[in-house]
Amino acid sequence: MARHLITSALPYINGIKHLGNLVGSQLPADLYARYLRGRGHEVMFICATDEHGTPAELAAAKTGEPVAEYCRRMHAEQSKLAEGFGLSFDHYGRSSSPQNHRLTQHFAGRLDAAGLIREVSEKQVYSNEDGRFLPDRYIEGTCPNCGYEKARGDQCENCTKQLDPTDLIDPRSAISGSTDLEVRETKHLFLRQSAMRDRIAEWIDSKTDWPVLTTSIAKKWLFDGDGLQDRGITRDLDWGVPVQKGDQAWPGMEGKVFYVWFDAPIEYIGATAEWAEAQGGDWERWWRTDKGAEDVTYTQFMGKDNVPFHTLGFPVTIMGSGEPWKLVDYIKSFNYLTYDGGQFSTSQGRGVFMDDALDLLPADYWRWWLLSHAPESGDSEFTWENFQQSVNKDLADVLGNFVSRVTKFCRSKFGEAVPDGAAWGDAERELASAITRRVRAYEAQMDRMEIRKAAAELRAIWVLGNEYLQAAAPWATFKEDPDRAAMQVRLGLNLIGLYAVLSAPFLPFTAARLREAMNSSAAWPDDVDAALTALPPGHAFTVPDNLFAKITDDQRDEWSERFSGVRG
RNA sequence: GGGCCUGUAGCUCAAUGGUCAGAGCAGGGCGCUCAUAACGCCUUGGUUGGGGGUUCAAGUCCCUCCGGGCCUACCA
Numbered sequence: 001m002a003r004h005l006i007t008s009a010l011p012y013i014n015g016i017k018h019l020g021n022l023v024g025s026q027l028p029a030d031l032y033a034r035y036l037r038g039r040g041h042e043v044m045f046i047c048a049t050d051e052h053g054t055p056a057e058l059a060a061a062k063t064g065e066p067v068a069e070y071c072r073r074m075h076a077e078q079s080k081l082a083e084g085f086g087l088s089f090d091h092y093g094r095s096s097s098p099q100n101h102r103l104t105q106h107f108a109g110r111l112d113a114a115g116l117i118r119e120v121s122e123k124q125v126y127s128n129e130d131g132r133f134l135p136d137r138y139i140e141g142t143c144p145n146c147g148y149e150k151a152r153g154d155q156c157e158n159c160t161k162q163l164d165p166t167d168l169i170d171p172r173s174a175i176s177g178s179t180d181l182e183v184r185e186t187k188h189l190f191l192r193q194s195a196m197r198d199r200i201a202e203w204i205d206s207k208t209d210w211p212v213l214t215t216s217i218a219k220k221w222l223f224d225g226d227g228l229q230d231r232g233i234t235r236d237l238d239w240g241v242p243v244q245k246g247d248q249a250w251p252g253m254e255g256k257v258f259y260v261w262f263d264a265p266i267e268y269i270g271a272t273a274e275w276a277e278a279q280g281g282d283w284e285r286w287w288r289t290d291k292g293a294e295d296v297t298y299t300q301f302m303g304k305d306n307v308p309f310h311t312l313g314f315p316v317t318i319m320g321s322g323e324p325w326k327l328v329d330y331i332k333s334f335n336y337l338t339y340d341g342g343q344f345s346t347s348q349g350r351g352v353f354m355d356d357a358l359d360l361l362p363a364d365y366w367r368w369w370l371l372s373h374a375p376e377s378g379d380s381e382f383t384w385e386n387f388q389q390s391v392n393k394d395l396a397d398v399l400g401n402f403v404s405r406v407t408k409f410c411r412s413k414f415g416e417a418v419p420d421g422a423a424w425g426d427a428e429r430e431l432a433s434a435i436t437r438r439v440r441a442y443e444a445q446m447d448r449m450e451i452r453k454a455a456a457e458l459r460a461i462w463v464l465g466n467e468y469l470q471a472a473a474p475w476a477t478f479k480e481d482p483d484r485a486a487m488q489v490r491l492g493l494n495l496i497g498l499y500a501v502l503s504a505p506f507l508p509f510t511a512a513r514l515r516e517a518m519n520s521s522a523a524w525p526d527d528v529d530a531a532l533t534a535l536p537p538g539h540a541f542t543v544p545d546n547l548f549a550k551i552t553d554d555q556r557d558e559w560s561e562r563f564s565g566v567r568g
Numbered sequence: 569g570g571g572c573c574u575g576u577a578g579c580u581c582a583a584u585g586g587u588c589a590g591a592g593c594a595g596g597g598c599g600c601u602c603a604u605a606a607c608g609c610c611u612u613g614g615u616u617g618g619g620g621g622u623u624c625a626a627g628u629c630c631c632u633c634c635g636g637g638c639c640u641a642c643c644a
Contacts, residue, residue, distance in 0.1 A: 012643085052644095054643075054644095134642095135642045136642045136643095138642090153642080212573080213572090216573075217572075217638095217639075220639070224570080224571065224639095228641095232642075260643095304638075304639080305638090305644080307639095308639090309644085336638080338637090373580075378575095378636095378637075379636095379637060380580080383579095386579075386580070386593090389594080390592090392604095393593065394592090396604060398606095398607090402603085404602090404603050405602050405603030405604090406602080409603075412602080452581075452582095456581090456582090456592075466606095466607050466608070469603095470608040470609085471608080473600075475600090489602095546604055547604090550604070
C-alpha cells in the first residue's frame with residue numbers, strides 16, 4: 001500500500017466554473033484519487049477555493065457583500081457543485097483560512113531569512129475614486145500604437161502590443177471609469193526566483209517522464225529572454241494574507257497582503273492542515289519529509305495556464321524555505337476544452353457551467369464524456385452532437401443495456417438470485433483471460449494517468465461482456481440445456497459486479513447503484529477469475545432501473561440553442 | 569516579433585524510426601431476439617496538410633511553406 005497526495009489546481013472563487021475548468025484539474029484528479037483508493041492505497045486528495053485578489057473584491061462589491069461574506073457564500077456553492085459531480089476531496093479548503101495565513105507568513109519569513117526576498121519600490125497607478133491601486137489590466141485607455149480606445153494597461157487587445165499603463169492615452173479605471181488617476185510610489189516584496197533558476201532548471205530536467213506540456217512551459221519561463229524573473233509577491237489590497245515574517249511584523253509593509261499566486265499553492269498545505277483540524281489527523285506526515293512524508297507520492301493536476309506557478313513559483317517557495325517540505329513528484333497538465341468551435345466564456349455565458357450541467361443530466365454523463373475526451377494531447381472540443389453520440393453509445397447501449405439484458409433475462413428465467421448450474425467451459429475461461437488482459441491494461445493506463453486511453457480500455461471491457469453474451473446466447477442455450485444457461489447468466493451477473501468496481505473511478509454514482517443492486521463488493525479485481533465467481537449461486541440481487549436514459553435529438557437541439565451564449 | 573503545441577478515415581483520436589498506418593463513432597451488409605430499435609459479426613473509407621531532404625526503412629528525424637491553438641511574466 002502506497003501513500004498518494006493528490007492536489008487539484010484551486011478554482012478561483014469568482015463565480016461558478018464551466019466544464020473546461022472542471023476537466024482541466026478537478027475531474028481528472030478525482031479519477032486518479034478514486035482509482036488509487038480503489039486499489040487500496042492511502043490517498044489524501046486536496047482542493048480549495050482560491051479566494052484572494054482583485055477579481056474577488058470586485059465581484060463582492062458588485063453584489064454589495066463584504067468580500068469575506070461573498071467568499072464564504074461562493075465557497076459553499078462551489079462545495080455543493082463539487083459534491084454534485086462526485087469530487088471526492090478529502091478536504092475542500094479555503095485559501096483564506098487561518099491555517100493558510102500562518103503557513104504563507106511562515107514561508108515568507110523563511111524565504112526572507114534565506115535572502116530570497118528583496119524589496120522593490122515601484123510606481124503604480126492609483127485610482128482616487130476607487131480608493132485602490134489598479135492592476136495594469138484594470139486600466140483602460142486609448143492605445144498609443146493603433147488608437148484602439150479600449151486598450152488595457154498590460155496589452156492592447158486590438159494590435160496585441162504590450163503596453164505599460166502609463167503609455168495609455170486618456171487612461172481611466174476599468175472598474176469605475178474614473179479618470180482621477182495618479183501614479184504613486186509603493187513598496188513591494190519580490191521573490192528572487194532568478195537566484196533559484198539553476199536549481200529549478202536542474203529539477204525540471206530530472207523530470208523526463210512529465211508531460212511535454214508541463215516541461216515545455218517551465219523551460220520557456222526558465223530560459224526565455226533574460227531567464228527566470230523575480231516576481232512581486234505582495235499587493236496593496238485589503239483582502240488577503242497580511243504581509244508578515246512568520247508571526248512578526250514586516251516593517252514598511254503595513255497594510256499590504258501577499259499576492260494570490262504566492263498564497264494559493266501554499267493552500268494545498270493549508271487545506272491539509274484544515275483537514276487535520278476538522279478530522280483530527282496529522283497533516284505533517286503528508287507534507288514534511290522529516291515527519292513521515294518521505295514515502296508520499298505527490299501528484300498535481302492543472303490546466304496549462306497554471307503550469308508556471310506550479311513548476312516555478314511554488315517550487316521556489318518550497319525549496320527556498322530550506323525546510324524539508326514535500327515537493328511535487330508529477331505534474332499532470334491539460335490543454336483547454338473548447339465549446340462548439342470557440343472558447344468557453346464566463347463573461348459571455350458561452351458554454352455549459354457546472355450548475356447547468358447538473359440540472360440537465362446526472363453527473364456520470366458529464367464525467368464520462370469529459371474524461372474520455374480529456375484534452376491531453378491538444379485542445380479538445382465539446383459539441384452537443386458528439387456528447388449525445390458518445391454518451392448514448394457508451395453508457396446507455398454498451399454498459400447500461402448490458403446490465404439490463406443480463407439482469408432481466410435472469411429474473412425471467414431464474415428469479416432474482418444468482419442461479420446455480422454447470423461449471424465454466426472454454427468460452428468462459430477465454431473470456432476471463434481476455435478480461436484479465438484488459439484489466440491489467442486498464443490499470444497500466446490509469447497508473448500512467450493516460451485518461452483517454454484508460455477510458456477506452458474500460459469501454460473495451462464492457463464490450464467483452466456483450467460479445468460473450470452474444471456468443472453464449474443463454475436465451476438459446478436455455479431451451480436445451482438450462483443448467484448451462486444458468487452458468488452463463490451467473491457469469492453475466494458477476495461481470496456486472498466486476499464492472500461496478502472497475503467503472504467506479506469514472507462513474508461513481510452508477511457504480512454505487514450497481515453495487516447496491518448486485519449486493520457486490522468494492523474490492524479491486526486483482527484476481528479476475530476470483531472476481532468473476534465472487535457472487536455465488538443463491539446470492540440475491542435486484543434488477544436496477546435502466547442506468548442511463550438516452551439523450552434525445554430534441555434535448556440536444558434545445559440545449560445547443562440554450563447554451564450558445566448570453567447566460568440567463 | 570519570439571517560443572511551444574498541433575495537423576492522420578466523414579467525426580473524435582491511436583501508433584519506442586521497423587509487418588499491410590490502427591480503434592471508437594458515423595456509413596454499408598449479414599446475423600440474433602435476452603435487452604434501452606439495444607447486441608454481435610463482416611465491411612467501405614487514408615498520397616498521414618503541401619514540398620524537399622536524411623535513412624536499408626519516415627506519420628515519426630531535419631528544412632521549408634500553409635492552416636489551427638496556446639503562452640509571452642500586474643487576471644488567476
